[in-house]
Amino acid sequence: MTARVLVVDDVLPNVKLLEAKLSSEYFDVLTATSGPAALEIVQREHPDIVLLDVMMPGMNGYEVCRRIKGDPGTSHIPVVMITALDQRSDRIAGLEAGADDFLTKPVDDTALFARVRSLVRLKVMVDELRNRESTSQTFGLQSEEREEETFDPGNTSILIVEDQPKAAARLARALEGMATIHLSAGGEDVADRAREKNFDLIIISLEMRDTDGLWVCSRLRSFDETRRVPILVIVDDDEHGQRQLVRAFEMGVNDYLIRPVDKLELLARARTNLKRKRYADRLWENFHLSMQLATTDAVTGLYNRHYMTSHLETQIRASRAKGKPLSLVMLDLDHFKQINDRYGHAAGDEVLREFAARITRNIRGVDLAARYGGEEFVIIMPETAPEEARRIAERLREITASHPFQLPGGTEIPVTASLGLASLNDSIHNGNDLIDHADVALYQAKNEGRNRVVIAAA
Secondary structure, X not given: OOOEEEEEOXXXXXXXXXXXXXXXXXXXXXXXXXXXXXXXXXXHHOOOEEEEEOOOOOOOHHHHHHHHHHOOOOOOOOEEEEEOOOOHHHHHHHHHHOOOEEEEOOOOHHHHHHHHHHHHHHHHHHHHHXXXXXXXXXXXXXXXXXXXXOOOOOOOEEEEEOOOHHHHXXXXXHHOOXXXXXXXXXXXXXXXXXXXXXXXXXXXXXXOOOOOHHHHHHHHHHOOOOOOOOEEEEEOOOHHHHHHHHHHHXXXXXXXXXXXXXXXXXXHHHHHHHHHHHHHHHHHHHHHHHHXXXXXXXXXXXXXXXXXXXXXXXXXXXXXXXXXXXXXXXXXXXXXXXXXXXXXXXXXXXXXXXXXXXXXXOOOOOOEEEEEEOOEEEEEEEOOOHHHHXXXXXXXXXXXXXXXXEOOOOOEEOOOEEXXXXXXXXXXXXXXXHHHHHHHHHHXXXXXXXXXXXXXXX
């Protein structure tokens, strides 16, 4: 996976070295030799990842990172800080500034490419969600202003997979203030068991005796329920641990800790991953809400006309392919204008909502009900022959006419509906034809006195 990488270092040979390494792996490389220049490029070019030297004159890497992460327009861009010092205090300071990862000079090629590719994969997912969220503004959905994230045992859940009881207990004690902690000693079915709970973070030791931690990571990434849960692995500080880490990143692991685990670094990395998950969850929620707004009617909660017509074409193709029947009912509330004129439009909306609720309660799970417009509704009935569809339509007519509609103030309004029914046949070529046939039958029902079901001529 290629990406645009911004390399920031005040020492030009260091910049050239990283540029050559990344270019050889087909990354598109941008460069800057100062903090202000880096921030200007980030604002202008929006790179996929920033490799940022810590020790720079004037504005150091920590300040550059804070500014990138403090800007809502760039906070989603991953930042990897590069330092000549391998001190946990430096990593903690960077994490508190918002850094996503660390590399130590001289930069190992394998570690460099593994971390860059891992963070770019994450950014691609976040970018897609951000793009979807931006389209939701078309439907009037605006992002909410959020307060600073808080994590506590009441709203956060972490799973620790570690077969060493003392090590697991130390991790649990360090994290118990920010989450409800669940411990697992491993086992090949640990990933399957993790699917049953909604964890916000999973921490896995890759040095368990009887459980392959990498296999657990792979399984977690293969399940829909755990695919987006951040995974933080713990590895030994040796060559074997480095190889495991590279493979873990290839599987989609998000972050890592090196033994012996420092409590402050553990807390900082856990908090970073939890914040990232909360952000992604909000994007998913906004996307699904925007989809709901785009496909449903605001008054009744039923599907809208646009969604219904698309769904109808799909159902017609499926019915033709399977040789199964398909029926459609069009419903219209009788004398609805008189309700609006006499009781007001708010009362009319209440009648529409109750009518939609009665429809929903009296159709099958495979049927789809939609508001077609005004006081007209449509029900699509897959694998339903005309006679069966007529029975359903008659039930809807009866349930409408036999029980008055009650307004919030207690006023009862008698309401009836006229229904036109059409079924798929050789003369019908598409959804519009089927709707037209049902519409003709509906107007016949109106002309014959209303409060009745009419089946369209074949």
